[in-house]
Amino acid sequence: MRPLAQDEERVTFWRRHTIGGVVLCVVLPAIVALRTWISPDVPNTEWILPIAAAVAIPAPLLLLVPVERLVRHPRGRLFYDTWEAAGIALVIVLCLLDGGTSSPYVLFLFVLLAHAALAYPPIGVGLAGTTIVAGYLTMGLVDGSLRPSDLFVGVLALTVATGTCAFASANHVRAYERTAAYAQEIATLARRDGLTGTLNHRAFHERLQAEVRRAAADNPVSLLIVDVDSFKTVNDTFGHPAGDGVLQMVGASLTGLTRPGDSAGRLGGDEFALLLPGTALPEATAVAERLRERVRTTAADFGATVSVGVATATSPDVTALHAAADAAAYRAKRGGRDRVVAATEPGTEPATEPALSAS
Structure with a gap:
């Protein structure tokens, strides 16, 4: 059984639908009371009016229902199914007390069917409609107030x-799913770099801040800052399409090294980053080495390489971590490019930082 809602927009929809249901629970009994008042010959008012009051008076309490929890839970729809079934049953009871199929309250069944079509999937609408048809047919057979031909109609x-209504529901569901998929695609594109498919600057830094906030001695967070070496030379020698191809290779290499929970991003131009939660400096340095080797191999036709700075945080200080990794990347480029340099700890600038690997 699927939840009725999996995103905030759908949750909001069900809140509005619940309010609409509460309004119906007040308005329809009010119509019953109004008819009883203006038509003194209505039968069984001693039963009809208490039933209408029993529905209308406590109905506002349904506004206290935890809609968000219900619609996100796989079995939450049982509440709404029960509510719909109870509404149909009460209308049929009112009709039986008021003359059966000849009662004007039969029109309420169409209202309930329309209300179901506005929210339920086609199967749910079909079940509600089948229940209504069965109830109407049962009333006609029990009270005998209609000719068989009229009952058939x-x-x-x-x-x-x-x-x-089931067709309208299917059409609505399809339109919503397509709109939701389009919105999800737009949201994804807004967080991704269009050329490399990695996270863009904003999305990567949001992820970085979230992970570093959880950094601790037993939960280190490592950051790799990756610069493409002599990228201008690649563009000038092979052309900008080749430069774009190199950036795509670097992005693919970064993505290929990520584990669940890791994040690769393009910070801008020829600068990339890789976030490694739960990773200490030695392991992060090994990842950086694999990245350097992979780029050197895949981009060999263009002579492209990368310089990588590595830093690790064990405290929630994003600025210090980024500065340390950035400074290490700068030292890697200054030390000859195509190499990995690791910072000893965020915020420190060692007097000499030996290159861990070189071409």
Whole structure:
């Protein structure tokens, strides 16, 4: 059983739908009371009015229902299914007390069917409609107030209404799913670099801040700052399409090294980064070495390499971690490029930082 909602927009929809249901629980009994007041010959008012009051008076309490929890839970729809079934049953009871299929309250069944079509999937609408048709047919057979031909027409009308509402529901569901998929695609594109597919500057730094906030001695967070060496030379020698190809290779190499929970991003131009939560400096340095070797191999036709700075944080200080990794990357480029340099700890600038590997 699927949850009724998996995103905030859908949760908001179900909140509005719940409010609409509460309004119906007040308005329909009010119509019953109004008819009883203006038509003194209505039968069984001693039963009808208490039933209407029993529905309308406590109905606002349904606004206290934890809608978000219900619609996100796989079995949350049982609440709404029960509510819909109870509404149908009460309308049928009112009709039976008021003359059966000849009662004007039969029109309430169409209202409930329309209300179901606005929210339920086609199967749910079909079940609600089938229940309504069965109830109407049972009333007609029990009270005998309609000729068989008239009862047949009523059943057909409710059946056609059910089919129409189920089709409308299917159309609504399809439109919503396409809109939701489009919105998800737009959200993804807003967080991704269009050329390399890695996280863009903003999305990467959001991720960086979230992970570093959890950094501790037993939960180190490592950051790799990656610069493409002599990128201008690649563009000038082979052309900008080749330069874009090199950036794509670097992005693919970064993505290929990520584990679940890791994040690769393009910070801008020819600068990339790789975030490694739960990773100490030695392991992060080994990842940086694999990255350097992979780029050197895949981009060999263009003579492209990368310089990588590595730093690790064990305290929630994003600025210090980024500065340390950035400074290490600068030392890697200054030391000859195509190499990895690791910072001893964020915020420190060692007097001499030997290159850990070189071409």
